[in-house]
Amino acid sequence: MSQKTTALFNLHQKLGGKIVDFNGWSLPIQYEGITVEHKAVREAVGLFDVSHMGEVEVKGKDAEAYIQKLITNDVATLANNQVLYSLMCYHNGGIVDDLLVYRFTADYFLLVINASNIDKDLKWMRDNQMNYQVEVNNVSDKISEIAIQGPKAELVLQKLTDYDLATINFFYFRDNLNIAGANCLVSRTGYTGEDGFEIYLKHQDAEKVYEELMKAGEKEGIKPAGLGARDTLRFEATLPLYGNEINEDITPLEAGLGFFVKLDKHSFNGKDVLVKQKEEGIKRRLVGFEMLDKGIPRHGYQVMSDKGDEVGFVTTGYQSPTLRKTIGLAIVSSKYSDIETPINIQVRNKLVKAKVISKKFYQKKYKK
The missing domain is CATH 3.30.70.1400 (Aminomethyltransferase beta-barrel domains)
Structure with a gap:
């Protein structure tokens, strides 16, 4: 089966994007480099093609x-x-x-x-x-989607529309906005921990709007950003990724997402199980950890206690571009979930020392 491409595929190639297969889609993992793109979003503004959503x-x-x-x-x-x-x-x-x-x-x-x-x-x-x-x-x-993210996102996007973007609050949207001549739905949402917008539009308008955004953001230091930076940014902001922090075998309560579970709501799929889990106590939890020795913790690596028992698994691990230290998220047995608990990560053939830290690695900078 051939890989699917987005309406921006030719543009990614023109911009020097390194194309990879992502769940059957041909998408750029990076352009200049993950760290450069990550930094652009944290400090200025970055542009993502998320049309595969x-x-x-x-x-x-x-x-x-x-x-x-x-x-x-x-x-x-x-x-x-x-x-x-x-x-x-x-x-x-x-x-x-x-x-x-x-x-x-x-x-x-x-x-x-x-x-x-x-x-x-x-x-x-x-x-x-x-x-x-x-x-x-x-x-x-039928829909392409472009995400413009970073502290200068509003400044750049505002150049392409007469609509006052400051009036769109966090997690609100406006439909039928004219962005660079295209009819778009624009929401103040994103997956990076920064302020920004997601723009939904027709395929035939995607390339023009993307190029106009790149031009409009030149002075602000805009960079095209790939899937690599998308993952490091969401990870630092402790935003879960399906297949990593959440899946069919992990409940929202175990993943630390209880805020988004309204157990007092009349009825919803899974409610009975989640109510019971909360009453009986959650047996495993998502925690943050920091590596104390050298080694990069990868998804799926085992987490061991200091006594050598397997107590969980890594969901995501990186050398954080912002914090400049090696950190990770893991699902571990609740008795190993307290801050400062010593743990070991099985990195290939050796056990590498780590400790549990707050999973709030990065202070989100949303515009409320």
């Missing part, structure tokens, strides 16, 4: 009730033009996916899901349609 429309008179059943967060709290982060769980409490819910009206929502999970998510959504009067439409193939 999935988009699903939910329409109909039961749209809100149907989504309420599907997700752990409370969709009833949303105003029109507001966005909600949530998890979608199986009946056993494991995670189908994490997603963004965009509310247009009580009977029209857009769900933004992970590229690797589109087919699985759609099947789950359709299996749960039951008697709800809703239409569930996969519109992923």
